[in-house]
Amino acid sequence: MKxxxxxxxxxxxxxxxxxxxxxxxxxxxTPATEIVQIFSSFVHDGLVDTEFIAVESEHSAMSAxxxxxxxxxxxxxxxxxxxxALMDEVLYIAAALRLPIVICExxxxxxxxxxxxxxxxxxxxxxxxxxxxxxxxxxxEAYDSVIQxxxxxxxxxxxxxxxxxxxxxxxxxxxxxxxxxxxxxxxxGEHKSPYNLLDIYNPITIGPLDLQDYxxxxxxxxxxxxxxxxxxxxxxxDEFGQKFGRKYxxxxxxxxxxxxxxxxxxxxxxxxxxxxxxxxxxxGHKVGLLRIRVFRPFPAEEIVKALxxxxxxxxxxxxxxxNAYGGPVFMEVRAALYEEEKKPDVYSFxxxxxxxxxxxxxxxxxxxMIMDADKGKKIDRLNYIGVRE
Amino acid sequence: xxxxxxxxxxxxxxxxxxxxxxxxxGDWRTERPVLDPEKCIHCMFCWIYCPxxxxxxxxxxxxxxxxxxxxxxxxxADVCPTKAITMVREEV
Numbered sequence: 001m002k003x004x005x006x007x008x009x010x011x012x013x014x015x016x017x018x019x020x021x022x023x024x025x026x027x028x029x030t031p032a033t034e035i036v037q038i039f040s041s042f043v044h045d046g047l048v049d050t051e052f053i054a055v056e057s058e059h060s061a062m063s064a065x066x067x068x069x070x071x072x073x074x075x076x077x078x079x080x081x082x083x084x085a086l087m088d089e090v091l092y093i094a095a096a097l098r099l100p101i102v103i104c105e106x107x108x109x110x111x112x113x114x115x116x117x118x119x120x121x122x123x124x125x126x127x128x129x130x131x132x133x134x135x136x137x138x139x140x141e142a143y144d145s146v147i148q149x150x151x152x153x154x155x156x157x158x159x160x161x162x163x164x165x166x167x168x169x170x171x172x173x174x175x176x177x178x179x180x181x182x183x184x185x186x187x188x189g190e191h192k193s194p195y196n197l198l199d200i201y202n203p204i205t206i207g208p209l210d211l212q213d214y215x216x217x218x219x220x221x222x223x224x225x226x227x228x229x230x231x232x233x234x235x236x237x238d239e240f241g242q243k244f245g246r247k248y249x250x251x252x253x254x255x256x257x258x259x260x261x262x263x264x265x266x267x268x269x270x271x272x273x274x275x276x277x278x279x280x281x282x283x284g285h286k287v288g289l290l291r292i293r294v295f296r297p298f299p300a301e302e303i304v305k306a307l308x309x310x311x312x313x314x315x316x317x318x319x320x321x322x323n324a325y326g327g328p329v330f331m332e333v334r335a336a337l338y339e340e341e342k343k344p345d346v347y348s349f350x351x352x353x354x355x356x357x358x359x360x361x362x363x364x365x366x367x368x369m370i371m372d373a374d375k376g377k378k379i380d381r382l383n384y385i386g387v388r389e
Numbered sequence: 390x391x392x393x394x395x396x397x398x399x400x401x402x403x404x405x406x407x408x409x410x411x412x413x414x415g416d417w418r419t420e421r422p423v424l425d426p427e428k429c430i431h432c433m434f435c436w437i438y439c440p441x442x443x444x445x446x447x448x449x450x451x452x453x454x455x456x457x458x459x460x461x462x463x464x465x466a467d468v469c470p471t472k473a474i475t476m477v478r479e480e481v
Contacts, residue, residue, distance in 0.1 A: 097401070099400070195398075195399065195400065205403035208401075214391070216394075217392070217393065217397055221394040221395075221397060
């Protein structure tokens, strides 16, 4: 173990180097450009054995990744925002073909208007594509999660994306505990493929037409893999925690035990929110935080367990549903709580679009609003925080 | 009985080469061609025009249709010079 100062981009590139994938096919995009730029220098310097494929678009990047993974290779790539959107149709194919590809994703707002800063509209756009989604709170977690994701993907035979907030994490230097190369290799183990297109002794057909008589069964099978994925994710995280001391779960509870009011966040905002919770606790408010680390598969059981005894919950979404009934995290958290006899009142707060800074005062305002609502003040179900009204 | 989702191979792959031979594509036909052998002169017009190779030919003779693949387009009946082929409605 060595301590280094790295941005999330640098840390994720180092994780890729230590994983040493067989194939990386990638196209640069701000703010994730550095990941593959740094990785390509590792390829040039002979530090990895990777076949680096420079493609002309993200659509081609993911297509090349799928071909390589189907041929039995360990495969990774990196992208952000419009790049992930351009990969969209191929992401579904990677998932349905059950190929264990890992994307190092940096969260950035989708156009228009064009913007390069953080929000979660890019990964929320592909939340139902069949990919595992892990949202990192900081660069350390981004690094650790990339290593875990490779192992999770190869055990669940599902692709996985690890995301870190654009610029807030991707370009901010942080203290990182890096594992030794051998430790990473020992942890991820031998590469596992669901099948191998190049196995000439067991020829297979991939991607044939699948009509009314089989398509539904194949999608049901894919859903089953996702339903079983939480166990794999927890098992890999436990093994990681035991070996290296840093523990991760599907969700993270912060001062929730006796909390009456809670907010739910994903990504780097959790850091600011934890400080805010501490500040408000000092003032005597019974507040807490739930951070969803793994959004896909959706950890409904853990969320219900964490929130069912809270009085009011504010779900903070860094992506808008535009005209959906609240942000995506709000909708699913509220739906998960629906069957509970005793459940909190849940409100939606969309914030931080296009990198709009979220400060402790903004989070305090969310807490204040849900506390007011509890005291009988009527507030809107769907709210925007930090926008000029 | 076709396989359940629990029995199928992972990732919608097909493990058996050439299995598409067993995939019968004639099941969306609404009309089927029927041959009157008395009128057929074995000119092979139907065989030339059939877009789906669904005319059965043995020893140079027109012997009927491959209903597993025939889509019921009716081109054979249309081109037949002796009106030996009629299209009959498929009943469920």
